[in-house]
Amino acid sequence: MASNTWQDKIHEIIYEADTPAGKLFDLALIASIILSVIAIMLDSIPSINAVHGTLLYKIEWAFTIAFTIEYILRIVCIKRPKSYIFSFLGIIDLLSILPTYLGLLITGQGHYLAIVRLLRVLRIFRILKLAQYLKEASILVTALHASKRKIFVFFCTVIVLVTILGSIMYIVESPTNPVFKSIPHSIYWAIVTITTVGYGDMAPITNLGRFIASIVMLLGYAIIAVPSGIVTSELTQAVKNQFTNTKSCPNCAHDSHEHDAIHCKVCGHKL
Template identity: 30%
Template sequence: MNEPQTLRQKMACLFEGTGQYQRSGHILDIALISIIMINVVAIVIESIPSVAEQYYNEFLVLEIVSVTIFAVEYLARLWACIDKTKYMAIEGSNSKRRLKYFLSPLALIDLIAILPSLMMFLFPLDLRFLRVLRLLRVFKLTRYSRAMQLLLQAFMDEGSSLLAAFFIMAVVLILASCGIYLIEHDIQPDTFGSIPAAMWWAMATLTTVGYGDVVPITAMGKFFGGVITLLSMGMVAIPTGLLASSFSEQIRKRRQFFEDAVHEQIQDGTLNQAQHEHLEDLRYKLGLSKLEANKAIKTQLNQHNSHIYCRHCGKRP
């Protein structure tokens, strides 16, 4: 991206944390993270009736100030998004680019962070319900946590596989509920009197939670429950394995992307100041540690120099 000229371009660089705005963007992220954490703690403490009544005005002021900050941030991001590198590449009008950003997961999370409070001021709703919704504000941390972004990307990449795994689990849940209902409903009509009632036991068993409040008592029921428990161990491991594999793949891709960028920047076996700054910006965006970045740079420099100098005599060929 060229040197920012307009206010909108400067805002885009600030939100991206690139170039001369890297430090300012980092400070802004820390400030917003602090506000989010203060909000989460305040919402939790506010659930205590005596505290909520005694400090009602303080909680209200904190909520108004926080919502104002989050709303200004949301509108500023929506306004400046068209000058971000990702959205500048989209062909079409600025409205199309803003719509693309508006529908992005992070933008929707920002919107969810301010909607509950706006609803509180516009509609007479249950405050306990709104308090729970306001806790969704913690998901804004996804924007500032590289690990959370990796996890979100893993969910998106493995969406179809996860849906297939959950579909299989739903089928097994229904079969387990029907089976335990047929075996136990005559003996325990209060707990297994219907298939929907039996689903509670099936859910607790399939997720290997095993609350113990509903258990089969017949020999056949216990055998059937044991089979379902063994099956559940493999069933629960499927989505866990998918996410773990995708998470590792996301980290590998980011490291490989950074190594490729280093390879492109190396020309004469060294890196100048501008190239170092570019790679530092890229490292921050990818969420890599300085140790990983330095290791990649050192590896690429060694590989580049090994082709320039003879490994036997150390001279240029």
């Protein structure tokens, strides 16, 4: 029984944004995240690193250890740890501490990947009770999830298209243009052109090649509208009956429920 008491208390502090202790904890967490990201950015500046590198290294480790303890507490204070571990925020929390530890095993600048912990600031929407933003974020995630198969088909179609176009450009340009030295290089050109990026490092010099390039450029503008239309359609559908609040389930930590919800819509546990 004692175990449940301390777990419930930790859950209230860490997961709940409605209580004074929970709000204070989340505000302190966000401040720590921002300070740790600033320390990482400063460490990447050679002149600052040369003078304060050791201090910044210690600061980074201090924040990493604190975030590690917090991550462990988030796991032990809920009854279904996997629901948090494999959630979006759970994965971000883990990724935010791994780079520093990997830096002990792998030399280089991999520890700068800890900058991903800035994503944890997304919790500010719960803390400040910006319910309208939570609602919009939930709608967007729902729409993207519903669109994933259509987007996948569209992506596969584009891959086939740039492969064919790249191969055609290789046939047309390679005899006179050394830039198009292989089909993979030509596919790279097709991707850059059809996405309207246009780096300019590869360009056709034959009249036929330029004609094909013009078609690919115009095709690129037409293609851009497709994924936008897919997501917009799903967004319209996802707008219906979307309600969220900050009430967190003590069993699985899910925190998107209707305002009058009594039980968790994911695991059925009483809220």
